[in-house]
Amino acid sequence: MTSPVATLPGSCNPPSPAAATPAIVLRRLGRAEYEPTWQAMQAFTAGRDAATPDELWLVEHPPVFTLGQAGKAEHLLRDVGIATVKIDRGGQVTYHGPGQVVIYTLIDLHRRGLKVRELVSRIEQAVIDLLAELGIAARREDGAPGVYVDIPGAVLGPMGAKIAALGLRIRNGCSYHGVSLNVAMDLAPFAAINPCGYEGLAVTQTSDLGVSLSPPEVAEALARHLVAQLERGGRSTPDL
Template sequence: MNATIQFKDLGLKDYKETWDYQEVLFNQIIAIKSQNRKEAIQKPTPNYFLFVEHPHVYTLGKSGHIENLLISEEKLEAIGAKYYKINRGGDITYHGPGQIVGYPILDLENFFTDIHKYLRLLEEMVILTLAEYGLKAERSKGETGVWLDVGTPFVRKICALGVRASRWVTMHGFALNVNTDLGYFDNMIPCGIKGKAVTSLNVELGVAQVSMEEVKGKLLKHFVALFNAEIKTKIEETTLIL
């Protein structure tokens, strides 16, 4: 078992380019696991965790409905946004500048083999991070992600989750709205759930900007603690670097 996680902040990066990079890392882990089944000596599988911001993009998960994207291809082009149907779970979501997107590409057999627990720990990482800013964030029964004022008419979502897992290897992840332009959410039904508002950390705190680097540091701190992991801040040179 290998509890070391190689971490990299990709900065602002195109969604499709980053998706392809995730696939490289994901397939690398799958290949090692397949080879291990044939060998007496087992090679440790690596784990990765990426932070990234994307230019404006809408993505639709495997169980999603295109009707939840409320604008045409022409309007997408007019607002400078792209659209992709992708291989994660969940419905539609938006990524854009001012949003911290996290992609853990883990071999869960290095940690635990429980997808439900994995999702709950990602949510807990965000809940603990927001608590450091004085916000009481929580889960909403039957819905993934992190929410505020659950059970009230003012419920609103601040973090979306959508993952893919195969042979206990994960990809995709979470998107936390920090300084996000919330107007882009008006072009979709967030996660396919009608009547639920979306918010961001800077809106909740009533400030123009929140330090993205500060939030990333808090997320990473809680991630390491929850997964009982060790972070390595340089991805091995044998791995494709964006």
């Protein structure tokens, strides 16, 4: 997934030691079609330089399946009338739809001193911390990026139920794509795929776990936790 650090204009070259890290910018896109948003992420990443502020894009998508760059079509189990888009993030297949919070993390890893694995861990931790705040115990699973929960009384596999999915692309030291958290959506389309490539993996959402917050409210809260994780050790606050 990673690419060498380029030295051409527009790449995310490491800033000078004296350069201040700009505040993270939050962009609230509302409901937006998937492909134009993906293309906008690519363009943003290609055009940024060492002075470009990092951004978090808060968005909700109409129904769409996305299949990662090494994704296998066999994980699409049946046609339910929802388009599939082959994209350039890591991972297998997932579903995006109304009622799901999606936050794209457009981050200069060099400037923040992050490796890819640490960025993934911080994104997961932001979700785990948010869910803890909402009274839901959540965890990571080794080798399976995302966030998982147990459901009392439910018969689940060893990983439990997935509540948040994560996939990134790193280009010239900068990330795009990000994290999706199921809030108050129709979960039925997940039955048409092997979520994230795992046969029989259960999925759940905050509204089914006793949380009454709306998707926009959850998005704002998750953005706050993401900023806290990304600014850990930093000096700035988000540009709201």
